[in-house]
Amino acid sequence: MNAPMHHSPPPPTLRAESIGKAFVSGKLRSRILDDLSIAVEPGELTLIAGPSGCGKSTLLAILSGLLGVDSGRVLALGHDLGQLDARALERFRLHHTGFVFQGFNLFPALTAREQVELPLHYLGLSKTQVRERAVQSLEEVGLAPRMHLRPAELSGGEKQRVAIARALAKQPDLLFADEPTSALDAANGQTVIDILHRIARSHGTTVLCVSHDPRVIHHADRVLRMEDGRILDDQRNTPAGATAEEPSP
Amino acid sequence: MVALARKTLVHEWRRFLPAVLAVGFAGLLQLLQAALVLGIFGSASVYITGSSADLWVGYPGTQSVNLGRPIDPNVEARLLMDPAVARVEPFIWLDADWHSGGGTGGVSVFVSGIDPRADGMLFARALPPALRALLNEPDAVVVDRADLGQLGVGIGDSATINGRRVRVAGVASGLRALGGVNVVASLDTARQLDNDPADGGRPTYLVAQLHDHARAAVEAAAGRLRADAAFGPYEVWTARAFARRSMLYWILDTGAGAGVLFLAAIVFLVGAVITSQTLVAAVAGSLREYATLNALGVSVADLRWVVLEQALWVGGVGLLGAAVLGAALLALARNQDVPAMLNPPVALACAALTLGLAAVSGVAAVRGLRRADPATLLR
Numbered sequence A: 001m002n003a004p005m006h007h008s009p010p011p012p013t014l015r016a017e018s019i020g021k022a023f024v025s026g027k028l029r030s031r032i033l034d035d036l037s038i039a040v041e042p043g044e045l046t047l048i049a050g051p052s053g054c055g056k057s058t059l060l061a062i063l064s065g066l067l068g069v070d071s072g073r074v075l076a077l078g079h080d081l082g083q084l085d086a087r088a089l090e091r092f093r094l095h096h097t098g099f100v101f102q103g104f105n106l107f108p109a110l111t112a113r114e115q116v117e118l119p120l121h122y123l124g125l126s127k128t129q130v131r132e133r134a135v136q137s138l139e140e141v142g143l144a145p146r147m148h149l150r151p152a153e154l155s156g157g158e159k160q161r162v163a164i165a166r167a168l169a170k171q172p173d174l175l176f177a178d179e180p181t182s183a184l185d186a187a188n189g190q191t192v193i194d195i196l197h198r199i200a201r202s203h204g205t206t207v208l209c210v211s212h213d214p215r216v217i218h219h220a221d222r223v224l225r226m227e228d229g230r231i232l233d234d235q236r237n238t239p240a241g242a243t244a245e246e247p248s249p
Numbered sequence B: 001m002v003a004l005a006r007k008t009l010v011h012e013w014r015r016f017l018p019a020v021l022a023v024g025f026a027g028l029l030q031l032l033q034a035a036l037v038l039g040i041f042g043s044a045s046v047y048i049t050g051s052s053a054d055l056w057v058g059y060p061g062t063q064s065v066n067l068g069r070p071i072d073p074n075v076e077a078r079l080l081m082d083p084a085v086a087r088v089e090p091f092i093w094l095d096a097d098w099h100s101g102g103g104t105g106g107v108s109v110f111v112s113g114i115d116p117r118a119d120g121m122l123f124a125r126a127l128p129p130a131l132r133a134l135l136n137e138p139d140a141v142v143v144d145r146a147d148l149g150q151l152g153v154g155i156g157d158s159a160t161i162n163g164r165r166v167r168v169a170g171v172a173s174g175l176r177a178l179g180g181v182n183v184v185a186s187l188d189t190a191r192q193l194d195n196d197p198a199d200g201g202r203p204t205y206l207v208a209q210l211h212d213h214a215r216a217a218v219e220a221a222a223g224r225l226r227a228d229a230a231f232g233p234y235e236v237w238t239a240r241a242f243a244r245r246s247m248l249y250w251i252l253d254t255g256a257g258a259g260v261l262f263l264a265a266i267v268f269l270v271g272a273v274i275t276s277q278t279l280v281a282a283v284a285g286s287l288r289e290y291a292t293l294n295a296l297g298v299s300v301a302d303l304r305w306v307v308l309e310q311a312l313w314v315g316g317v318g319l320l321g322a323a324v325l326g327a328a329l330l331a332l333a334r335n336q337d338v339p340a341m342l343n344p345p346v347a348l349a350c351a352a353l354t355l356g357l358a359a360v361s362g363v364a365a366v367r368g369l370r371r372a373d374p375a376t377l378l379r
């Protein structure tokens, strides 16, 4: 990757080096990612956009250590994910990554606060630390007043914010979001984007998001356009909203 | 710790109800079956468990109390020579035919000839002194209240046993026998009713009470007396051992043991199938949530534990229901003179079996977690 001269960014926290991935279904082997390389930097909201089926979610799964590669390698926070076994990957994800999925995937039996607390217990935090962190992240997404409600009593946007708080409370270095706004209306979608953006800025988190949503594209610090398993275009939005063109890889 | 397993169980109780019911009913069936078997076959040793003797002395090799043969009455003297023995009492047990005046056919009865003294050992628990005193009348007998119908008599009525007239002087409870009807008479009356000249009025058993009723002392005395059989062929058992021996003989001889095991296996299997199916469905229903937790780094081992915990809660709740319902049904059974009995080890075994069923089902459900692949959440 070429780092632009006028921008002196911190070193990338996440890089893929000429990764390839194919899925085999029956006799058919379809190549989804082809010799793809990217570097994602901390402290900003990076967006991957592209037509349906081009491999965005697959790329996200690979970069987050949920899926292995056929060729190339993935370096996350200096760890070569291909070298870690299943247990070590679980531990890496526990300590360093958060996820926001398209579906909210909340447990119907738990209140908003309990949803957020649940993964924290596995980090080995004390009971009070768990409680504090959960309340703090629910405050951050503006849900503190509703933290005693169960998913059935929350709106779609509120559920997505609970899911964000759940990812955020772990204080991850890497935050992955796949179509986080697709199930939400304009206002709720906007709120979710603002939260993701704020997390990147205030916590220095590497936020990598997949979306077709034009509002998200507009708000991202950097937009990667993907097609047929390749990155075609890498754009950086300046804070003012103007775009600085960068050479494509 | 957020109690995910328990909270889900409470919140989605409808989903888990079939599993709780399956575990509960399996537990209840095991419990009732065990209680009935113990109750029914326990009545084979009612002579032993209903009396206050510490030691039973009978014909060598006797498998069950109803299979005794006459022994030499002089053994009594040998028993009394042991300093631990306080007193000895003869007991006559015989098969006989009962005919009542009502024209009903013969009924097979077991006549117990006992010492009717107020402090006699035989049936000390079932027969209070006032009833025992009635047996001093020649030809007087006492039967269980529940057997009156089968014998075709009421209190005060006459009937014949082995062709000799007897009179029902009173009724008691706790005398019911297995495979026939118990009729209690005095030793003298019983000798009169015995029409086998070979018996010669000899007792079927001698029972002994010791000065010290502690289990260790009883076992020591039994061992001592068993070692020395110089006065003729006889064998000595503690009351506990003889009661157990009699009950086991019946359970095995009638094939009930195999039946019980067979039914227990079926109940276990059916219960486990229903329970595991319910738990598997519950895991499948929360697959995306489990996968999300795994994506966030909660290990598969920890998720397995959540599913197992859920299974154990299902088992615990089902077991509690079974215990409550079982206790109520056993009380009802006892009230209705249905022979049902439960002892702590057997009740514990039933509980362990029930929780085992839940655990096995949980292990089966854990396998469903293999489909909780977090990569499938990204599509």
Ligand SMILES: Nc1ncnc2c1ncn2[C@@H]1O[C@H](COP(=O)(O)OP(=O)(O)OP(=O)(O)O)[C@@H](O)[C@H]1O
Pocket: A023, A024, A025, A032, A050, A051, A052, A053, A054, A055, A056, A057, A058, A059, B378, B379
């Ligand atoms: N496990 C799999 N087995 C086989 N093929 C798969 C698998 N996962 C994804 N694919 C295929 O890989 C391609 C890319 O999938 P991916 O989910 O990455 O697309 P996407 O860019 O996220 O699309 P969308 O915008 O619609 O979510 C698709 O054609 C899909 O059919």
Ligand SMILES: [Mg+2]
Pocket: A056, A057, A058, A178, B378, B379
């Ligand atoms: Mg996708």
